[in-house]
Amino acid sequence: MSTIATHGYRRVRDHFEPQDIDPQEQRRLRGQLEQIDYTAFLANREVLSQVLGRAGADSFQKLATLTAVARARWAGEALRLAESGSPVTPDQTARLTAHRMAYEELAEAYEALRRMVERGYLNLNPNPGAEAG
Numbered sequence: 001m002s003t004i005a006t007h008g009y010r011r012v013r014d015h016f017e018p019q020d021i022d023p024q025e026q027r028r029l030r031g032q033l034e035q036i037d038y039t040a041f042l043a044n045r046e047v048l049s050q051v052l053g054r055a056g057a058d059s060f061q062k063l064a065t066l067t068a069v070a071r072a073r074w075a076g077e078a079l080r081l082a083e084s085g086s087p088v089t090p091d092q093t094a095r096l097t098a099h100r101m102a103y104e105e106l107a108e109a110y111e112a113l114r115r116m117v118e119r120g121y122l123n124l125n126p127n128p129g130a131e132a133g
Contacts, residue, residue, distance in 0.1 A: 074099035
């Protein structure tokens with residue numbers, strides 16, 4: 001079983017992999033699984049391109065900037081709390097948590113979009129001014 005580490009959680013891949021079947025049956029099973037994976041690829045590509053259109057480098061830059069700002073706000077809030085020298089109140093904790101969650105959500109969205117481009121589900125638009133979505 002393999003594990004995929006992401007920013008906020010760990011996803012476990014639980015694919016059954018039979019070990020004690022003959023080679024011909026293994027090839028047949030692999031062929032079926034490849035067909036399932038290809039079907040999922042086509043579905044992802046169709047749905048994501050309809051919903052998101054084409055992503056452009058400027059969209060990724062804007063998302064990266066937004067993510068960096070969220071990270072800076074989270075870290076800045078933590079430093080302000082530390083520098084105050086006072087015990088952290090529930091309201092301050094809630095504000096710090098909100099900043100962290102905003103950063104983590106944006107970082108996860110960036111990674112998800114990057115994977116979509118990497119896997120061919122989403123086309124990267126080479127023309128910066130011609131984005132759809």
